[in-house]
Amino acid sequence: MLRPDVRVDRLSEVTPDLLRSLGVRYALIDLDDTIVASNGDDLVDDAPLLVSRLRAAGMGVAILSNGKPERVARASKLLGVPGVALAGKPFGWAFRKALAMLPGASPATTAMVGDQLFTDVLGAKRAGLVTVLVTPLTEGKLPHTRLARRLERMILEER
Numbered sequence: 001m002l003r004p005d006v007r008v009d010r011l012s013e014v015t016p017d018l019l020r021s022l023g024v025r026y027a028l029i030d031l032d033d034t035i036v037a038s039n040g041d042d043l044v045d046d047a048p049l050l051v052s053r054l055r056a057a058g059m060g061v062a063i064l065s066n067g068k069p070e071r072v073a074r075a076s077k078l079l080g081v082p083g084v085a086l087a088g089k090p091f092g093w094a095f096r097k098a099l100a101m102l103p104g105a106s107p108a109t110t111a112m113v114g115d116q117l118f119t120d121v122l123g124a125k126r127a128g129l130v131t132v133l134v135t136p137l138t139e140g141k142l143p144h145t146r147l148a149r150r151l152e153r154m155i156l157e158e159r
Contacts (some may be wrong), residue, residue: 030063031075052133062083066089090118
């Protein structure tokens with residue numbers, strides 16, 4: 001459950017071809033430390049490019065985040081995609097809510113692209129989604145996130 005289907009160092013490595021090779025036609029993208037540094041407000045340069053490429057390839061895209069509504073709303077507006085804030089990952093209902101925003105999406109045809117094993121990967125796996133783990137942009141702003149990062153490194157090094 002904690003083994004991502006794919007690991008990438010940078011968001012730019014997530015491409016329509018990569019997702020298609022995994023049987024994916026839709027992508028849910030995490031916000032904090034995936035497309036926006038947790039200690040900042042600006043989208044990373046790769047985020048608009050990724051969304052643009054996915055949409056040009058006919059793929060559906062939405063943001064799924066445990067982050068605050070104002071952060072998610074801002075990123076959603078900038079990227080022109082729907083978003084779910086305070087989602088409740090890793091619980092399954094969070095993923096089902098996001099899937100409902102993408103007409104035609106199903107767990108088997110959707111990837112969760114995120115930076116955390118314990119929310120993005122675990123939750124998506126339990127919900128039946130494909131998982132893409134991106135190296136986090138920062139160590140995290142909150143103490144529990146920094147602790148989780150240490151645990152994640154230990155788990156990932158074991159594999």
